[in-house]
Amino acid sequence: MTKPAKRAQILEPTEANIQVAARILKQGGVVAMPTETVYGLAGNAFEASALSKIFLTKERPTFDPLIVHIAPEKATLADLMREQLIYPHDLSDSAIKRIDALIRKFWPGPLTLVLPKSDLVPDLATSGMETVAIRAPKHPVARALIRELGLGVCAPSANRFGRISPTSAADVLEELGDRIDVILDGGPCEIGLESTILRITEDGEPILLRPGVVTRGEIEELLKTKVLDPRETGEGGPQIAPGRLASHYAPTKPFVILPNSIAQMMTPPALGAAKPKKVGLLALSGKSAEWAETLSEILELPVVAEILSEKGDWEESARNLFRALRRLDASDADFLVAEPVPPAAIESNGIAYAIADRLKRAAGPRG
Ligand code: TXA
Ligand code: MG
Numbered sequence: 001m002t003k004p005a006k007r008a009q010i011l012e013p014t015e016a017n018i019q020v021a022a023r024i025l026k027q028g029g030v031v032a033m034p035t036e037t038v039y040g041l042a043g044n045a046f047e048a049s050a051l052s053k054i055f056l057t058k059e060r061p062t063f064d065p066l067i068v069h070i071a072p073e074k075a076t077l078a079d080l081m082r083e084q085l086i087y088p089h090d091l092s093d094s095a096i097k098r099i100d101a102l103i104r105k106f107w108p109g110p111l112t113l114v115l116p117k118s119d120l121v122p123d124l125a126t127s128g129m130e131t132v133a134i135r136a137p138k139h140p141v142a143r144a145l146i147r148e149l150g151l152g153v154c155a156p157s158a159n160r161f162g163r164i165s166p167t168s169a170a171d172v173l174e175e176l177g178d179r180i181d182v183i184l185d186g187g188p189c190e191i192g193l194e195s196t197i198l199r200i201t202e203d204g205e206p207i208l209l210r211p212g213v214v215t216r217g218e219i220e221e222l223l224k225t226k227v228l229d230p231r232e233t234g235e236g237g238p239q240i241a242p243g244r245l246a247s248h249y250a251p252t253k254p255f256v257i258l259p260n261s262i263a264q265m266m267t268p269p270a271l272g273a274a275k276p277k278k279v280g281l282l283a284l285s286g287k288s289a290e291w292a293e294t295l296s297e298i299l300e301l302p303v304v305a306e307i308l309s310e311k312g313d314w315e316e317s318a319r320n321l322f323r324a325l326r327r328l329d330a331s332d333a334d335f336l337v338a339e340p341v342p343p344a345a346i347e348s349n350g351i352a353y354a355i356a357d358r359l360k361r362a363a364g365p366r367g
Contacts, residue, residue, distance in 0.1 A: 005178060006173060006177035006178055007177070007178060007181065008032075008172075008173055008176065008177040008178075008179075008180050008181060008182065008183050009181065009182055009183070010169045010170075010173060010183045010185050011182055011183065011184055011185060012185055013034075013140075013141040013144075013184050013185060013186055015144075017184065018141065018144050018145055018148065018184065019148070020182065021033070021042075021145055021182050021184055022145060022148035022149060024181065024182060025042060025043065025044055025050070025145070025148075025149050025153065026044070026149065028043075028044065028047050028049050028050045028053070029043070029050070029053065029181070030042060030043040030050065030053045030054055030057055030180055031145075031180065031181070031182040031183070031184065032158040032166075032169075032172045032176065032180060032182070032183040032184065033139075033141060033142050033145050033153075033155065033184050033186070034139050034141050034142060034169070034184060034185070034186025034187065034189065035069075035137040035138075035139045035142045035155070035186075035189070036109070036110060036137060036138045036139045036142075036189060036190045036191050037110050037137075037189060037191045037192070037193060037194050037195050037212070038157045038158075038165040038166060038167055038189055038191075038192070038193070038194055038322070039157065039158040039165075039166040039167065039168070039169070039171065039172045039183075039186075039189065040069070040142070040155030040156065040157060040158055041054055041057060041058060041155060041156055041157070041158040041176065041180070042069070042142075042145065042153040042154070042155040043153060043154055043155075044149060044153060044154075045066075045068045045069075045121075045122070045125055045151065045152040045153055045154045046120075046122060046151065046152070048122055048124055050154075051066070051122060051124040051125055051154060052124065054066065054154060054156060055124075057176060057179050057180060058156060058158075058159070058160060058161050058176075059160055059161045060156065060161040061161070062124065062127060063127050064127060064161075065125065065126045065127040065129055065132075065133065066125050066126075066133070066154035066155070066156050067112050067133040067134070067135050067154065067155065067156070067195075068085070068121065068125060068132060068133065068134050068135075068152045068153075068154055069134075069135055069136070069137055069142065069146055069152060069153050069154070069155050070085075070134060070135075070136050070146065070151065070152045071136070071143055071146040071147045071152075072107065072108035072136045072137075072138070072143055073147065074151070075103065075107050075108065075136035076103060077096070077099055077100045077103055080115075080134065083120075083151060084118050084120045085117070085118055085120060085121060085132065085134060085152075086115050086116060086117065086118055086132070087116070087118050090115075090116035090202060091115075091116065091202060091204075092202060092203050092204055094203065094204035095200055095201065095202060095203060095204035096204075097204070098200055098204045098206065098223050098225075099113060099115065099200055101222055101223065102198070102200075102219070102222065102223070103136075105222055106214055107135075107136040108136040108137060108138040108143070109136075109137075109138050109214070110135075110138075110191055110193075110194075110195040110196060110212055110213055110214055111135065111195055111196050111198060111212075111214040112133050112134065112135040112195045112196065112197045112198070112210075113133070113134050113135070113198055113199075113200060114131050114132070114133045114134075114197060114198065114199035114200070114209060115131060115132060115134065115199075115200055116130060116131055116132075116202055117129075117130060117131055117132035118132075125154050131199065133197065134152075135195055139186055139190075140186075141184055141186040142155075142186075145184070157194060158172045158175060158176055158183075159171075159172075159175045159176070160175055160176070162248060162249075162250055163175065163249070163250060164249050164250070164251060164322050164325050164326050164329070164362070165194060165249060165322050166322070167188060167189040167192050167319075167322050167323055168187075168188045168189070168323070169183050169184075169185035169186075171322075171323075171326060174326075188319075188323075189319070190319065191212075191213055191318060191319065192318050192319035192320065192321060192322060192323070193212050193213060193318045193321065193322075193351075193354055193355070193358065194210065194212060195210075195212050195214070196208070196210060196211060196212030196213065196214040196215070196219075196354075197209040197210035197212070198214075198219060198227070205228060205233075206219060206223060206225065206227045206228065207227070207228045207229070207230055207233055208227050208228070208229060208230070209230060210357075211350065211353050211354035211357050212354050213315070213318060213350075213351055213354065215349075215350020215351065215353070215354075216350055216353070217350050218350070248361040248362070248364065249322070249325075249358050249361050249362045250361075250362050250364070250366060251325055251326075251328065251329035251336055251362065252329055253280075253328075253329055253333070253334060253335060253336050254274060254276075254334075254335050254336065255336040255337070255338070255362055255363050256336075256337055256338075256363055257337070257338045257340050257359055257360070257363050258295075258337050258338065258339055258340055259340065260340050260342070260343070274335055276301065276333070276334045276335030277301070277302075277334055278301060278302045278303070278304065278332060278333045278334055278335075279295065279296075279299060279301050279302070279303045279304075279333055279335050279336070279337055280303075280304050280305075280306070280328035280331050280333030280335070280336045280337070281295060281303050281304070281305040281306070281336075281337055281338075281339065282305075282306055282308065282324055282325065282328060282336065282337070282338040282339060282359075283305045283306065283307045283308065283339050284307075284308055284309070284312060284317060284339050284341065285307065285308070285309055285310065285311065285312030286307055286310040286311065286312075287312065288307075288312075288339050289305045289307050291305075291339060292304075292305040295337075303333075304328070304331055304332075304333050306320075306324035306325075306327055306328050307324075308320045308321060308324055314345070314349055314351040314352050314355065315351060317351075317352075317355055318351050318354065318355055321355060321358060321359075322358075325362065338359050338362075338363070340356075340359075341355055341356040341359065
């Protein structure tokens, strides 16, 4: 079987090329654009046919809502109200104060706010929910493109549904190259993990729907209140944050997270019934790459390792996570394993927590 041809062009983000991309968006088409988190598949947020194209291109079920990306120049709380993306009467004073504080501190940047939506926001963007996810990206190319279009673009990560998010133009080409015409190349993503998603309820209650590099700790410090977990509020189901589906960000090869200690790895065998020929290890640091050798001895198999951060820095690990998973997926290893993020790090470091979240979903049950 021959692979479908890759027709997408990777374009340098010159002014002329941004115009080319903007023209496609204005005509109701879709293009891939860089953001500081991951690459997004952009389409006009206020045009239903563009939104359908996004869902079709990604093979994404329409029950999974999109994030509306707005230009930082129009991203104060007053702007959101003036542009009628949200209504002031839907929010308590406390909610308004908190949203304002979050926007001032974290926008433009990797924080998405889920707020009660106005009638202006198309149902297709929000999958019929009463709330809308909004974010103001920091990446200059995303900003320029949104500014050209006016109010907003919807941009889910530019991968096929359920797969690993792209952090470079080449990744997008691999994911969607046979389905779109233009990929604006903004270089490798600086953050590498999707934005933190925080819901603010009508009463101002903050609920963390997706962890990211804007951490729970930073939000709690700013708002001087506890950030709730969707499990605590009964809002953890797929209808509230479908990104919370168990399997997401998944490589194509079998992938498991190793137990916390080598001793546990020996009983029962970490790989279950699988009989691989070569194992790909996602190692957290240079030190833990030594694990590869021990692992190789225990399993009596060759092991190739991808190291997330030589010195074990969490920000660097976040930046490299999806790239490393993709590389292992493309390697000659036929079974992938990840070193577990230590429980103490998950407890104490918000970025380690976000990485552990993505790994858990990448290794989640597939269906
Ligand atoms: O960093 C990011 O956020 C990237 C870049 C491209 O901006 N975008 C991104 O989009 O990750 P996507 O579509 O792959 O993930 C958005 C998540 C989905 O899991 C969706 O369920 C959730 O946001 N979401 C969107 N609207 C929501 C809403 N109203 N309530 C709860 N969750 C919502
Ligand atoms: Mg995604």
